[in-house]
Amino acid sequence: MMKNAPEHSIAVIPGDGIGREVIPEGVRVLEAVGAKHGLRFQWKEFDWSCDWYKAHGKMRPDDAPELLRKFDAIYFGAVGNPALVPDHISVWGLLIDFRRIFDLYVNLRPVRLFEGMPCPLAGRKPGDIDYYVIRENTEGEYGNVGGRQYEGTEHEICTQLSTFSRKGTDRIMKYAFELAKTRRKHVTSATKSNGISITMPYWDERFAAMAKNYPGFKTDQYHIDGLTIQLVLNPDRFDVIVASNLFGDIISDLGPATAGTIGIAASGNINPERTAPSIFEPVHGSAPDIAGKKIANPLATIWSGALMLEHLGHPAAAADVMRAIERVIVEGPHTPDMKGKAGTAQVGAAVAEAVRSQSRVAA
Secondary structure, three states: OOOOOOEEEEEEEEEOOOHHHHHHHHHHHHHHHHHHHOOEEEEEEOOOOHHHHHHHOOOOOOOHHHHHOOOOEEEEEEOOOOOOOOHHHHHHHOHHHHHHHOOOOEEEEEEEOOOOOOOOOOOOOOOOOEEEEEEEOOOEEEEEEEEEEOOOOOOOEEEEEEEOOHHHHHHHHHHHHHHHHOOOOEEEEEEOOOOOOOHHHHHHHHHHHHHOOOOOOEEEEEEHHHHHHHHHHOHHHOOEEEEOHHHHHHHHHHHHHHOOOHHHOEEEEEOOOOOOOEEEEEOOOOOOOOOOOOOOOOHHHHHHHHHHHHHOOOHHHHHHHHHHHHHHHHHOOOOHHHOOOOOHHHHHHHHHHHHHHOOOOOO
8 A cells, every 4th residue: 555545534334234235345345446546444334223223212323423524424325124113213313314414415326227237128228328316315305394283083184394495406406517517418307396386386497597507508307207207218318317305316216227226226415515424325225125135236335435436536446446347247246136146245246356457557
């Protein structure tokens, strides 16, 4: 290792279910690419999870935000074990909690069809599916303002308030346009202003206002129901899609499914101003149905690690990880979700070896 190598402190939260199985493979690959590029990582693991909740009555200690602020980034596995803790308690008590405390207002989710990945959409080839979903991550439909009245009676009422601020709406749209500036200069807005008659027309107004700052860009908008149709029938139409919290959550799961498997879907929960550490996590969740079988696909976690490298300022290292992922998708080994028989660790080891075997000339 070279003297004075760049060093990053990374908080690791494996969490629940398959998070505990895939995170070690992500760390393995990051160590491999770090050795190649002269990067050092200091890892600190935190065992906050549904098991931790059963022992302590909460998902994480009260001083968790202060502990995590000391790190350059957070590598997160998954949260959720409904057999122990209801999902709305576990997710709000850990992941959504951190998104708001750290103002991680960008949820960055790439969607891409890789060479060698069987596509469930007939006739599609690599290049046909290659876009980003930029999801607003801190407000919108995922508000915790509301409650129940007359609970347990025939007059029971339940309300929950969606909140769209000008600051929150504008900054996520600006991020989407700035990302599109580095790609094909095309931004699509997900809306539903024909049915949701207050917040979504406001979203449309702010999108039109933001678009005026980016002359020469192509813009369009789709109602969310129509958008899901086009993501299946014509995914090549899209470059960068910007969406509210709920709509972004849905389409950024649909997208990877059309590209082969949610087992390779990566994401970043990003604070662009870097006033707090960003969180990088696979999209697939804790998958209790396969937890413990050691067959979970680690590629989503490894790709999330590549997004973390980009965020930390190491694009060449991130590119090496992506080339290694591409090679393993083509050559194998593959986990069962990719029609293979390999285990989680076998795939992680193959990606790490693919990183080590690449030319040492940076891309």
